[in-house]
Amino acid sequence: MINTKTAFMALWCTLTCIVIFGCFVLKNQVHDLESELSKINQNIASDIRNIHILKAEWGVLNSPERLRKLAAEHISLNKIKAEQIINYSALPFENESSQIKIVANNKTDLKQLAKAER
Amino acid sequence: MYSRSFDDKPLFEETENTVAVQTCKKRMVFAVVTFLAAYFVIGLKVFAVCLPHGVKINLPQNYIFQEQSIQSPIARADILDRHGSILATSLPTVNLYANPKKIQNAEDAAEKLSFIFPELSFKDIYQKLTKPNCSFAMIKHDLSPSQQAEVNALGIPALEFQTSEKRVYLQNNLFAHVVGYTDIDNIGKTGIEKSMHKRLTESSKPLQLTLDIGIQDAIREELAAALKKYQAARAAAILMDVNTGEVLSLVSLPDFNPNISIPVGDSSLFNFITLGKYEPGSVFKTFNTALGLESGKVKITDKFDATKPIIVQKRKITDFHGENRWLSVGEILTHSSNIGSVRIAERVGKEGQRQFLKNLGFFDSVKDFELPEKTAPRFQSEKNWSAITVATVSYGHGISVTPLHIITAFSALVNGGIYHTPTIIKSDTPKISRRVLSEHTSEQMRPLLRDVVLYGSGKKADVKGYEVGGKTGTANKTLNGKYLKNTVTNSFLATFPISNPKYALLVIIDEPQGIKETFGIRASGWNAAPTSGKIIAAIAPQLGLQANFDIKTQKAHIKASR
Numbered sequence: 001m002i003n004t005k006t007a008f009m010a011l012w013c014t015l016t017c018i019v020i021f022g023c024f025v026l027k028n029q030v031h032d033l034e035s036e037l038s039k040i041n042q043n044i045a046s047d048i049r050n051i052h053i054l055k056a057e058w059g060v061l062n063s064p065e066r067l068r069k070l071a072a073e074h075i076s077l078n079k080i081k082a083e084q085i086i087n088y089s090a091l092p093f094e095n096e097s098s099q100i101k102i103v104a105n106n107k108t109d110l111k112q113l114a115k116a117e118r
Numbered sequence: 119m120y121s122r123s124f125d126d127k128p129l130f131e132e133t134e135n136t137v138a139v140q141t142c143k144k145r146m147v148f149a150v151v152t153f154l155a156a157y158f159v160i161g162l163k164v165f166a167v168c169l170p171h172g173v174k175i176n177l178p179q180n181y182i183f184q185e186q187s188i189q190s191p192i193a194r195a196d197i198l199d200r201h202g203s204i205l206a207t208s209l210p211t212v213n214l215y216a217n218p219k220k221i222q223n224a225e226d227a228a229e230k231l232s233f234i235f236p237e238l239s240f241k242d243i244y245q246k247l248t249k250p251n252c253s254f255a256m257i258k259h260d261l262s263p264s265q266q267a268e269v270n271a272l273g274i275p276a277l278e279f280q281t282s283e284k285r286v287y288l289q290n291n292l293f294a295h296v297v298g299y300t301d302i303d304n305i306g307k308t309g310i311e312k313s314m315h316k317r318l319t320e321s322s323k324p325l326q327l328t329l330d331i332g333i334q335d336a337i338r339e340e341l342a343a344a345l346k347k348y349q350a351a352r353a354a355a356i357l358m359d360v361n362t363g364e365v366l367s368l369v370s371l372p373d374f375n376p377n378i379s380i381p382v383g384d385s386s387l388f389n390f391i392t393l394g395k396y397e398p399g400s401v402f403k404t405f406n407t408a409l410g411l412e413s414g415k416v417k418i419t420d421k422f423d424a425t426k427p428i429i430v431q432k433r434k435i436t437d438f439h440g441e442n443r444w445l446s447v448g449e450i451l452t453h454s455s456n457i458g459s460v461r462i463a464e465r466v467g468k469e470g471q472r473q474f475l476k477n478l479g480f481f482d483s484v485k486d487f488e489l490p491e492k493t494a495p496r497f498q499s500e501k502n503w504s505a506i507t508v509a510t511v512s513y514g515h516g517i518s519v520t521p522l523h524i525i526t527a528f529s530a531l532v533n534g535g536i537y538h539t540p541t542i543i544k545s546d547t548p549k550i551s552r553r554v555l556s557e558h559t560s561e562q563m564r565p566l567l568r569d570v571v572l573y574g575s576g577k578k579a580d581v582k583g584y585e586v587g588g589k590t591g592t593a594n595k596t597l598n599g600k601y602l603k604n605t606v607t608n609s610f611l612a613t614f615p616i617s618n619p620k621y622a623l624l625v626i627i628d629e630p631q632g633i634k635e636t637f638g639i640r641a642s643g644w645n646a647a648p649t650s651g652k653i654i655a656a657i658a659p660q661l662g663l664q665a666n667f668d669i670k671t672q673k674a675h676i677k678a679s680r
Contacts, residue, residue: 064335
């Protein structure tokens with residue numbers, strides 16, 4: 001009878017210890033994860049803020065007023081004129097039996113066209 | 119026998135107890151085993167969870183993990199254009215405040231602070247730091263990071279920082295009248311910042327407008343050039359998508375930089391498009407012609423007597439450039455004949471005219487438009503709407519409306535007859551629309567508007583390839599109830615491409631001067647029309663409109679350039 005009781009007690013204590021240890025490990029892991037999550041969240045919030053500032057800077061750099069100044073300073077491109085946008089069929093190519101064949105002197109034509117558009 | 123029977127009783131009782139004890143033991147064992155089993159299972163489970171890979175939890179396939187939302191560090195939402203470019207945003211900053219109760223040497227602190235912030239005087243800071251019975255005194259808003267570091271280096275415990283936001287308008291003046299601005303406490307004071315204050319503060323999702331930054335810039339540039347060239351007091355323009363009512367551009371000059379505080383009442387704060395109530399003049403003839411055609415009382419082939427001035431209630435109505443002959447409906451518009459317009463209005467009558475204008479929204483404020491700065495039109499009451507009102511309204515006098523009213527009604531006139539509520543907020547849900555005109559009338563109006571640009575007063579607005587149709591308007595301004603001779607407000611109302619109208623543009627030049635290039639002429643055809651032409655030439659390629667050239671002409675052009 002005593003042996004049975006002792007065995008039960010031992011089992012009981014062992015199980016309790018296991019549960020306590022298990023709970024401790026679990027709590028510890030959760031705690032670590034929580035602090036890790038909090039750090040990640042802080043980093044994300046900081047990144048969001050930085051991205052937000054960078055977007056604002058990008059917006060300033062892309063403002064039409066600035067781009068116009070830069071374009072005038074560094075590249076000799078003007079605004080597109082209506083006559084520069086032409087119909088495909090107005091191009092000096094010829095349509096032949098469902099296949100578009102470029103006429104023999106296409107290189108010269110293209111050069112001329114480019115010249116005309118300038 | 120007696121003693122035996124006496125001895126028997128406890129024996130009987132002992133037997134009964136033994137049974138009870140045994141039952142109890144059995145129950146105990148059952149309870150203990152059950153609890154042990156439960157603990158064992160729980161223990162195992164806990165142990166398994168503690169193992170490196172844990173226990174695989176079988177979740178249903180459609181289980182959605184609740185996304186952990188990270189609150190945006192910026193409280194007020196951004197305002198974007200239709201393509202996502204930022205127009206207004208908030209940047210994190212810090213404010214500096216002091217706790218006067220904790221201050222030890224106010225004089226020394228004030229001196230040091232006035233050195234860091236030269237714009238603040240020593241006296242002001244000292245007064246704030248020595249305020250009696252006060253634990254909060256704001257010293258300075260929106261510190262730069264270097265200023266914050268300098269204040270920190272002072273090591274004064276009474277000085278503290280407060281995280282804050284500063285509203286920044288990246289495009290400076292470009293969207294001043296649309297976006298508006300906020301005060302120092304980030305409360306919207308004008309424009310979208312005011313009308314959408316709740317939306318901007320409740321949700322961090324950016325607010326997208328229908329305006330286009332490229333188009334807005336192109337229009338503002340042309341308009342600013344026109345303002346300078348014609349030495350005008352004001353200039354304004356609005357571009358609308360006629361099929362949706364979306365405003366793509368809204369410019370009113372002079373404008374202001376919302377990043378800099380503007381004194382209340384400054385004239386640059388005035389948005390002419392939504393607040394500028396004015397007599398539109400001849401552009402109103404467009405609506406008068408449509409009124410005649412829509413009523414069924416006027417046919418496109420009808421001709422009207424414009425041989426001599428017309429007298430209505432003792433007032434003589436003449437033409438500016440009198441043709442002095444009978445004019446067709448189209449010619450009345452092309453030559454901008456006041457007499458012809460009066461004849462059309464008279465044929466339709468007061469009731470028809472009033473009803474038509476009411477349908478086009480000329481009698482009400484544009485309520486659903488999202489800008490808070492709006493005004494109601496000014497017109498005669500039904501009782502006072504006399505024969506002379508019928509006559510003058512036909513050519514745009516005796517009624518004052520805003521450019522927003524005109525462009526919205528004009529869009530309906532050319533798009534097939536549907537009135538779309540104007541909007542500047544991009545939304546997937548369409549706004550309220552209603553039919554105000556028959557498709558037939560709208561189709562009849564288009565070639566008439568094209569003729570004005572081809573042969574009439576709007577010639578200078580023509581842009582090859584984009585089939586511009588429109589109408590000029592030159593209206594004398596009034597002062598103390600009298601018309602001024604040389605002070606005019608000019609308008610040009612345009613749509614393009616006329617074969618399938620997509621956009622409507624209204625350009626207004628207020629008080630232009632006659633210059634050498636215009637031979638001293640102030641009329642709309644010499645300033646508002648060419649400005650509209652320049653604007654259309656600049657924006658049409660940006661809008662993705664293909665120029666409609668005749669192929670033969672194009673080929674000839676290419677051949678000629680060889």
